[in-house]
Amino acid sequence: MLPGWTKQMWWKYLSIVLLVYVLIGGLTVPLGPGLVSINPIAFTPGAENNFTIEAVNTHFQTGKNVQVFLKSAGKYLCVENAKATSETSLRFMLPMAQLANADKVDNTFDVIVNDDADGTIALRDALVMNGLVPDSLQANECVVAVANNLHTGFAFPYREILYESIRNTFYHVPMWFSMLLVLIVSLVYSIKYLSSNNKLYDIIAAESVNVSLLCGALGIVTGMMWANYTWGSPWPNDPKLNGAAVGVLIYLAYIILRGAIQDEVKRARISAVYNIFAIVIYVLFIFIIPRITDSLHPGNGGNPAFSKYDLDSHLRLFFYPAVIGWVLLFMWLVSIRVRIRFLEEIKLDNE
Amino acid sequence: MNKLRVAVVGMLLPFLANAQESGADSIFRSNQKYYVVAAVLTLIFLGIAVFLLSVEKRLKQLEQ
Numbered sequence: 001m002l003p004g005w006t007k008q009m010w011w012k013y014l015s016i017v018l019l020v021y022v023l024i025g026g027l028t029v030p031l032g033p034g035l036v037s038i039n040p041i042a043f044t045p046g047a048e049n050n051f052t053i054e055a056v057n058t059h060f061q062t063g064k065n066v067q068v069f070l071k072s073a074g075k076y077l078c079v080e081n082a083k084a085t086s087e088t089s090l091r092f093m094l095p096m097a098q099l100a101n102a103d104k105v106d107n108t109f110d111v112i113v114n115d116d117a118d119g120t121i122a123l124r125d126a127l128v129m130n131g132l133v134p135d136s137l138q139a140n141e142c143v144v145a146v147a148n149n150l151h152t153g154f155a156f157p158y159r160e161i162l163y164e165s166i167r168n169t170f171y172h173v174p175m176w177f178s179m180l181l182v183l184i185v186s187l188v189y190s191i192k193y194l195s196s197n198n199k200l201y202d203i204i205a206a207e208s209v210n211v212s213l214l215c216g217a218l219g220i221v222t223g224m225m226w227a228n229y230t231w232g233s234p235w236p237n238d239p240k241l242n243g244a245a246v247g248v249l250i251y252l253a254y255i256i257l258r259g260a261i262q263d264e265v266k267r268a269r270i271s272a273v274y275n276i277f278a279i280v281i282y283v284l285f286i287f288i289i290p291r292i293t294d295s296l297h298p299g300n301g302g303n304p305a306f307s308k309y310d311l312d313s314h315l316r317l318f319f320y321p322a323v324i325g326w327v328l329l330f331m332w333l334v335s336i337r338v339r340i341r342f343l344e345e346i347k348l349d350n351e
Numbered sequence: 352m353n354k355l356r357v358a359v360v361g362m363l364l365p366f367l368a369n370a371q372e373s374g375a376d377s378i379f380r381s382n383q384k385y386y387v388v389a390a391v392l393t394l395i396f397l398g399i400a401v402f403l404l405s406v407e408k409r410l411k412q413l414e415q
Contacts, residue, residue: 012407016400023396027389332403339410 002200002342006335011328018325026170026318032151033058034158035123038111042128049094052085053113055121057158060084063117068092070109070127077109119150124160157312161230168226170318174326175219176244176286181327182212182334183251187279190272200342202268205275206258207337209251211330216248231296240297243285250278250285 005011036054043049053068060066061084068082068090082092090113109127114120156166186208193201223241224234235241254274261267290297 007411009407012403016397019396019400020393023393024389027392028386336403336406336410339414343410343413
């Protein structure tokens with residue numbers, strides 16, 4: 001007798017609704033404001049320097065109170081004549097007299113822009129000061145006073161390096177969540193098989209592994225595309241990536257193992273035992289090793305956790321539905337595969 | 352085997368589209384092409400959902 005969840009429809013419709021919501025919303029919500037570049041990127045002390053800032057999704061002209069600051073070593077320096085030339089670009093002048101306590105200033109500067117509509121946006125280490133700072137440089141440290149720090153519109157965060165690819169959060173990450181959950185389902189049914197010898201449980205465990213491999217393949221493909229854009233290579237030498245590859249290979253070996261054993265009962269028992277050990281090794285390679293070594297992934301190798309910086313409240317509105325939607329969709333595939341296998345078994349028994 | 356080949360080729364096709372610079376993203380949005388892409392992706396997903404529902408329907412018939 002098939003488990004009741006395989007035939008229930010409500011969660012299958014729910015997966016469609018959630019994923020349509022994620023697809024449409026996740027692709028159409030714009031990115032928030034952000035600074036793209038500053039020109040020139042270096043300046044020489046002792047002369048007046050004029051700069052141009054280019055940005056995206058900003059409101060420099062319509063937003064009120066546009067202010068520009070430079071930040072270095074915890075000190076803020078105000079600039080002069082900040083003037084918007086369009087909604088996404090502005091010019092400012094940096095008189096050398098503004099360099100306060102020059103001996104304490106590093107030679108790289110973050111450029112920070114604030115206006116009432118866009119809040120505070122920054123470009124880290126954007127500006128380099130050429131040469132040594134003359135001791136005689138006199139200046140005033142400016143007092144930072146802004147009316148609004150936060151962007152007021154509905155948008156995804158603008159992150160340097162990630163840019164528009166931040167939307168891949170709704171596809172790449174849920175693939176691995178789905179793979180793990182489907183593998184846990186497989187583990188549960190493997191244990192149930194060992195305690196009951198019910199052939200149906202073996203079918204559910206095997207089909208769950210098949211579907212989890214699809215999740216893993218899609219996770220690797222979406223990850224490679226993302227890595228190519230953000231890290232410059234589709235497969236950098238990262239323990240999380242190599243661990244994911246090993247994890248997928250472990251379950252490919254499970255499929256090969258099943259195919260190599262002719263006797264049904266022996267195949268089911270050996271693969272169920274293998275499955276229990278496989279998930280331990282999978283968790284070790286995907287979740288534990290990347291956390292104790294250097295890794296490019298957020299939340300691994302001492303990097304800030306994913307949720308701290310990259311997952312803001314607007315992303316969460318789509319990320320959590322995406323995780324639930326993808327998990328339910330893959331469980332739907334499991335249910336279909338199990339029911340087909342179950343019908344095949346009935347047909348074979350009748351013959 | 353053919354299905355497997357189609358699946359593998361389908362999975363690799365996205366690599367043909369290189370990720371775009373943020374400037375190109377702005378161009379996509381300004382001429383509405385971005386929204387066409389979003390609409391096509393949604394239609395493809397709805398097609399997959401309809402296919403799964405039809406498989407579900409056929410399975411129910413076979414089970415009865």
